[in-house]
Amino acid sequence: MTQDFVISAVDAVAPPRPGATGWFDQRAELGRGYRHLPPSAQYLLAAVKRALAQEGIGEALLAMPEERRAVAVGTNHAVAGVHAEIDQGTVAGEARLLSPTAVPYFSPNLIASRIAMEHALKGFSLAVHTPRTAGLEALQAGLRALRSGRADWLLAGATEVVPPESDKAAVTVRGAAEDGALALVVESARAVRDSGRRALGRVEVRSVFVPPRRAGVPEEVRAALTVLLEGLSYGAGARARLTGDGSPLARAVEAVLGVPAEPDGAGSLRPLQAIAAVLTQPTTAPQLVVATTAAGHVSAALVTPSTPQ
Template sequence: MPNVRDVVITGLGATTPLGGDVPSTWNAALAGESGARPLENDWAERYGMPVSFAATIRVAPEEVLPRPEMKRMDPSAQYAMIAAREAWADAGAPEMDGDRLGTVVSSGIGGIWTTLDAWDTLKEKGARRVLPMTVPMLMPNSPTAYVSLEFGARAGAHALVSACASGAEAIAYGVEMIRSGRADVVIAGGTEATIHPMPISAFAASRTLSLRNDDPAGASRPYDQARDGFVIGEGAGVVVLEAAEHAAARSARVYAKVSGLGLTADGYHITSPEPTGSGQVRAMQAALEDAGTTSASVVHVNAHATSTVVGDLIEARSVSSVLGADADQVALSATKSMTGHLLGGAGALETIFTVLAVHHRTAPPTINVTDPDPELTLDLVRDTPRALPEGDIAAINNSFGFGGHNVALVVTNA
């Protein structure tokens, strides 16, 4: 069934472990740089943490935002605001009726720094010292609320929460807002700021983090036989989604089209993916059907690929199942090898990578794969970028989250 309205991407914004904006992040990714680095604090020693590194944000918010503004926001909202402002400027800062503008900016965990700092204040100094802005800062809808206030967006301000699929699901919901006629433009994406000793310790306790303290830059190793878990990251990715006719009317530059959406649930386990990958398969199939295309058009996949022992191969088998014989023509990239895992921000940042891959016809590399898992049959782009074909092409971005959330987005050239 044809889409009611075509939705294109006219603006991109990000702040990540690789750079403080989209151009620096993209260039670092093409160069195969790692954003993982030792933590410059004593957390590991003080708390007995088994992990002493992370993919920390490259440009600190205080270098970008004024201090009075920062004091009103949790870091998760700070990152979102930085990315949203870049995306809006990149889209040409369109003048429009706020009733036709929406926001969907998600976080998988929310204002964890604010929550834990407030608890420490309560314990150490008493209730009277807890900041009155604590609740607006810790609530998971804070980033989307602040973005909506910034740009006067009144068509809706939403914050979908689906763990590590949150950023991608936010973009999917933004597309649906435009398709349904609720909005002409939506600022959408994901953000996360969880590099704090408690979340790091909790993820380490679940045995999902890499323990390569002696080699942070080489720790995220999707599809490598020696992979031992993901590297926690932080940052935000935001895109400006726009009805194609609205973009054309103002002669906007268009990066690509979000042509297909696929959203499913495993209904299997709170943290483990369903072993056969059936939910992932259904999400990708639904996205291709929604896009009105087939596996023959797919030339690139940006995989969720977190670098966990079990998860990477479940996804690889799912991609192979969906694409069948056409899988041989696909360039597979696992960009978390460079950025680390931005949790609720990951799907949004990886959508940006997918959009740029289609726009520039260049698949970013996967680093740190020195001994590929023999079960991986897909063509992994290793160490250096790969040129993508000319003509009409499609790419899939996969995002999966704790709780069994599966999101697949199909991006096509404009």
């Protein structure tokens, strides 16, 4: 029998308003020893710290064998600043001035690795970087790995930063820049129940790919979405929330779902923020959270909050 997994905690760090500066105090959030980490790593470490501080969550982690704990993180622009710093220092012939503690983060995969090292998450460490859908896909892959027996406890999330002006590829991406991080804790329903805690709810994620050249063919988009929604057991009782980039695929998905698309962010954080909103608000209605990209990726999460007790 497939084990049942639930979301047991969620927390985030984010600016109080779009475009706010100076909103994050890494020393106050994390203490000493984190100053040279990329802001995206600081954000995610702080979100994880907040999640683990919730009642019973930290204790559940410590009770879990290290090899049964895991992490899956999505990001698009987490290390854009590091890349810009390396480029500028190298071109100017000042590579010797680059920070030896920051330069290793040229690889965005190290954001997840840092979380794994910080909390001894040795089951697996996964990073996903698909534009816009990376956070959803990280949660999807993490849940799939849990159900296959790879681990019993999962930390999933996403983190983004506003890319520097010098990063032309990043700043020309449509959508408002994202800044902040979000962390979700996934545990077995039985473990949560046996500890006397209450789960926030359940999330199922599925993804499909529609080749961009076929995005204008309504029948093919509808067929792909039918497969996606059937895999989620999506019913008429659930509301839908769609973020899109204005691409032909986004417009086609909007037409099929029959809901207007909200403007998406220039990163992978916003869909997970939408999931967190459903899990933490006083509602019992399931909701479908969908994200699309011009490149052809469609990811959907069916979020089912727990019934209040």
